Amino acid sequence: MNEQHQEEMELDKARDRFITEIANNVHLYDITNSIGRLYGTIFFAEKPMTLDEMSESLGMSKTSMSTGVRALSEANMIEKAWEKGVRKDLYRTNPDWYKSFSTVFIKRWSQSAAKNHQALCDTKQKLQELSKNADSEEVKHKASLDLEKLRSAEAYYEWLNEVISLFETGEIFNIVPKRNEPSQKV
Amino acid sequence: MNEQHQEEMELDKARDRFITEIANNVHLYDITNSIGRLYGTIFFAEKPMTLDEMSESLGMSKTSMSTGVRALSEANMIEKAWEKGVRKDLYRTNPDWYKSFSTVFIKRWSQSAAKNHQALCDTKQKLQELSKNADSEEVKHKASLDLEKLRSAEAYYEWLNEVISLFETGEIFNIVPKRNEPSQKV
């Protein structure tokens, strides 16, 4: 009995090592540390989990589980599972990490790049207008200096957008192929 | 006079459009919104700025400017500038956005991927141990289920590491070439 309990604890410890690391890094996807732990917990669970089970398992309120589950769903990191005769909502992790994690990556970066680029264009347009038509020589001068600066930024964004579209189109998988099974070496 | 003032305001507004957007997105690099504004302000400044000028310009304390400048420097987004006979520290933005921004990108992601992968290996090892040698059949079973789950995660990390090394080695620039000047089309 005692040894068995010991082994259960070993198992939990092994899992916890991984869960903790996920929790520490998941902020890159705009997910909170504790919701990262939630993800890890669902990941290792034998079966899809209900909100109540999550709450129980993490010692957090059901409300938090509810909002956490929403965040994870939006990030495509978990999905609903259906089981006959079970009324409660069930969730399990999305097993395709390429899709779940890289979807988030694409979403965040393309969104950011698009917005930044849009802002750049707006600013550029106004500056061009000013550098042409302003009465004040000083303003004209400043505007053209600014335009100069925006050049390299614009080049960067064009490059970044192309990089992102590598991922959006899936072309990245031609360059770095998916691996369905990892190398078997230890 | 009045028109001139008007035009100055137009200039500021144009700049602000861009600065605000940067500030909103720079959290992807673990930089605060307000320090993002600081970056934008330095970016558009005619000359390298001192801490006092930043403080004055943003209406924030000099202390915040000091810590902000440190954060931006660590992210390789700004750099010190030297001017003869000026005692104060001067800062300007790093004009190479490829380097500054993509350096940060690489740092964050490779660090995160490495740590996660390391944790995965640790966990895997413990689980293998358990699935072989545990006395409890239940623990054995759970451990092997977990190992199964870790397979696809491992594949993902191997893939991710290769993707990141595309950036580290600069090979990405063979695939998506840098653009020194943007397309001249409007």
Added chain:
DNA sequence: ATCTTTGTACAGTTTTTTCTGTACGAACTT
């Protein structure tokens, strides 16, 4: 129909992060 069960909106509390003011060390000036 009433009575449960389940998930979430919302307001308030706790925790964390950000920001500021004071104080001080280092470097420069005279």
Added chain:
DNA sequence: AAGTTCGTACAGAAAAAACTGTACAAAGAT
């Protein structure tokens, strides 16, 4: 040497974010 100027450490204040408990709507059971 004493007197400035500058940048930052540190403690405390202000602001923001995370978390909880209550309350309620929707759906299911009886």
